Amino acid sequence: MLATLCVAVMSVGLVACGDSSDSSSSSSGSSGNDAASTEAAANASKCGLGNGQKASGSPIKLGAIITKQPGTDFTDISDMAKAYFDCVNDNGGVNGHPVQYQVETEQTNPQQVASLATKLIESDKVLGIVGNTSLIDCAVNQKYYAKQAINMIANGVARECYFSENIRDINMGPYYSTVGAAQYLINQGAKSIVAATLKAPGTDFNNQGAVELAKQNNIPGKSVTEVVPINDGAALALKLVQAAGDGGGVVLDFIPPEALKVLQGAEQQGLIDKVKWACATPCNDASIASALGPAWNDKLGINAELNLVDSKGPDNQLYLQVQKKYAPDSAIGSFGQMGFMDALLATKALMTIKGEYTKKSVNDAFKALKDVKTDILCNPWTFGDGVRLANDADRTIVPQDHKFVEKEKCFDIAALPSNNLEEQRSGQ
Numbered sequence: 001m002l003a004t005l006c007v008a009v010m011s012v013g014l015v016a017c018g019d020s021s022d023s024s025s026s027s028s029g030s031s032g033n034d035a036a037s038t039e040a041a042a043n044a045s046k047c048g049l050g051n052g053q054k055a056s057g058s059p060i061k062l063g064a065i066i067t068k069q070p071g072t073d074f075t076d077i078s079d080m081a082k083a084y085f086d087c088v089n090d091n092g093g094v095n096g097h098p099v100q101y102q103v104e105t106e107q108t109n110p111q112q113v114a115s116l117a118t119k120l121i122e123s124d125k126v127l128g129i130v131g132n133t134s135l136i137d138c139a140v141n142q143k144y145y146a147k148q149a150i151n152m153i154a155n156g157v158a159r160e161c162y163f164s165e166n167i168r169d170i171n172m173g174p175y176y177s178t179v180g181a182a183q184y185l186i187n188q189g190a191k192s193i194v195a196a197t198l199k200a201p202g203t204d205f206n207n208q209g210a211v212e213l214a215k216q217n218n219i220p221g222k223s224v225t226e227v228v229p230i231n232d233g234a235a236l237a238l239k240l241v242q243a244a245g246d247g248g249g250v251v252l253d254f255i256p257p258e259a260l261k262v263l264q265g266a267e268q269q270g271l272i273d274k275v276k277w278a279c280a281t282p283c284n285d286a287s288i289a290s291a292l293g294p295a296w297n298d299k300l301g302i303n304a305e306l307n308l309v310d311s312k313g314p315d316n317q318l319y320l321q322v323q324k325k326y327a328p329d330s331a332i333g334s335f336g337q338m339g340f341m342d343a344l345l346a347t348k349a350l351m352t353i354k355g356e357y358t359k360k361s362v363n364d365a366f367k368a369l370k371d372v373k374t375d376i377l378c379n380p381w382t383f384g385d386g387v388r389l390a391n392d393a394d395r396t397i398v399p400q401d402h403k404f405v406e407k408e409k410c411f412d413i414a415a416l417p418s419n420n421l422e423e424q425r426s427g428q
Contacts, residue, residue, distance in 0.1 A: 045314040047322070048088035048347060055093025059100035060350060060357050063126035065116050067134045067157075068105040071228025071258060072198060074133040076330045077155055078103045080319070080339030081131040083326035084347070094350040097357065101343075102126060108200060110140050117141040121148050127362040131342040133157065135200050138167060149360065151367040151383065153345055155338045159205045163420070168383045168390045170341045171305045171334075174206040174253045174280055176389065176413050180303035181251040181278035182210035183414055184396045184407075188301070190249030190276045192220040194240050196262075197253040199225035205418075206253055212416045220248075228254065233261030234268055241266070244275045253280040256288050256333060263288070267295055281305040284397060284404065285333030292399045301407060305394045306337040306376050308404055313375025315344070337376055345369060345381065378410035388424050 048055070062085075066078045085099040093099065102124060104116045113136055120126045129145070129152045132138075138160035145152060146166045156162055156169035162176070171177070174197060182193050193214035195207035207223035214221025222243055230236055240250045240262070252259045259279055266272055278301040286309055292300070307316055309332050319340040323330060330336055349365040350357070371380040378393040396408035415422035 045318045047084065047091040047318075048094060048351075049092025051092040052090070053092050055089045055096055055098040057093065057095075057097040060094055060097050060362070061100045061102065061124065061126045062128050062130045062346065063102045063104065063120035063124065064129065064131040065104050065106055065113065065120070065134050065137050066132070067108065067136075069107045071230070072108075072135060072200070072255060074155070074255075074335065075103075075105065076333065076335040077133045077339040077342070078131050079327045079330040080323060080336040081343040082339075083322050083330070084340050084343035086326045087322050088343070088347055094347060094357075095353075099343075099347070099350075101130075103131075106134060106137070108135050110136060113137050113140045114144070117144055121150065127357060127359045128152075128346065128366060129154070130346045131155065131339055133338070136202065138164065139202055142167065149363055151363040153342055153366055153369075153383075155342065158202050162389055163387055165385070165387055168388075170338045170345070170377075170381070170391065171281060172389060172391045172394065172413065174203075175209050176392070176419070177280040177303045177305055177394070178206055178251050178253050179209035179213055179416065179419075180305075180394055180396075180411075180413050181280055181301060182213050182249070183411070184301040184303065185249030185251065185276050185278050186213065186217050186219070187408075188249070188276050190219070190244075190247070192222070192244050192248035193251065194222045194224060194244040194248060195251045195253065196224040196226055196236075196240055198228045198258075208418050209414075209416050210251055212418055213414055216416070226254075228258050230254070230258050230261045232265070233263075234265030237262045237266035237271055238269060241271045241274050246274055247276070249276045249278065251278045251280065252283070255282050255335075256285040256331070259283050260288055260291055263292065263296070263300065267293075272296065272299055277301070278303065281334050281394075284309060285331060285335070286310075287331055287333070289399055289404050290402055292402070294401060296399045297401065298398050298407070300399055301396045302398065302404065303394055304334065304397045304404075305391060306334050306341070307395075308397060308406065309333055309337065310403070311375060315340075315374045315376050319376070341374065341376055341381075344374070345372060348372060387420060389419075389421065392421060392424070 089098040132154040156173040195210040197206040211221035
């Protein structure tokens with residue numbers, strides 16, 4: 001039923017052959033990705049043309065803006081996007097053209113972020129923006145991107161990333177993922193919800209949906225924002241447990257190193273069983289699975305917007321092969337999967353272009369992406385028209401003896417007053 005993935009490392013690149021959807025999408029043997037794997041994908045999971053020949057044509061220039069600062073570093077995403085493009089370039093490129101990927105880092109300075117967008121599009125003449133992951137880029141630059149007719153494939157953080165017509169994200173972002181984590185805790189009988197995220201411009205929105213969901217379920221909901229880097233994980237763990245009360249629920253939304261500080265602080269103080277714990281997508285990271293001991297078995301629900309990082313699905317296996325060959329220093333986790341998917345989708349779109357690669361042809365091709373099936377996401381991915389969330393279903397995973405296993409199969413994120421999911425799902 002499923003073609004076997006085969007990966008051959010050639011002298012100048014990596015070529016993979018296999019089906020790009022997988023009916024067994026998690027290492028726990030579940031079929032949570034049923035919607036994405038009901039039929040085999042037309043093309044094998046591979047880099048570019050998959051022919052082992054270096055691309056030698058004129059380059060296709062793409063760019064990205066990434067937050068990199070103490071406590072918030074998304075460069076694992078851009079590192080993996082570049083790794084996939086490097087693999088594409090070693091395997092025939094995009095119809096013979098190599099992808100030239102230019103990454104700019106920012107430190108949540110609005111003037112800096114605005115100038116980087118202008119630099120990429122007007123000075124450096126990139127044809128498309130792929131993989132942007134920034135705390136403030138969408139808020140600062142969304143109108144500029146729309147004016148420049150940029151249809152961005154990105155990984156959202158700010159609210160504007162999800163309420164704009166010209167930006168589509170691989171992930172559902174901290175707001176929706178925190179809602180999904182809160183859904184899990186409420187299903188587990190949590191008596192309250194405390195959602196904690198980093199303190200930065202606009203990040204109150206990250207917790208808003210979880211607080212709304214708690215109130216809809218007639219339990220207390222509270223939002224906490226915390227300065228990062230976290231200096232005392234044990235103190236923050238105690239603060240959150242006290243805010244939630246015995247039997248309450250705590251949702252963490254921090255990058256992996258920061259979340260781990262809190263989780264280890266909770267274990268040191270014997271707080272694991274005081275509340276029910278959950279985490280947004282960033283905790284779907286091999287470093288956290290490795291660090292958490294048996295005391296956390298089945299006691300941390302992680303809302304996984306993408307598949308388990310050791311999934312046997314062909315796209316995920318290609319991700320792991322590309323990471324090993326082209327970006328061995330990047331972490332294996334959901335951030336890496338996002339960057340891989342950014343570049344994979346962009347490449348699929350670019351391969352459809354007949355004729356010259358221009359800003360218009362590239363952005364038209366990005367917008368035309370529809371029903372792309374992958375074992376890494378719960379459902380097929382579509383850019384589409386209007387304001388929509390391209391990824392609105394995910395799964396819950398839990399630690400089990402230094403690995404993650406699937407606890408809940410793919411489910412829909414709750415429609416709430418602060419999001420447009422009810423309207424989107426009704427087809428309006």
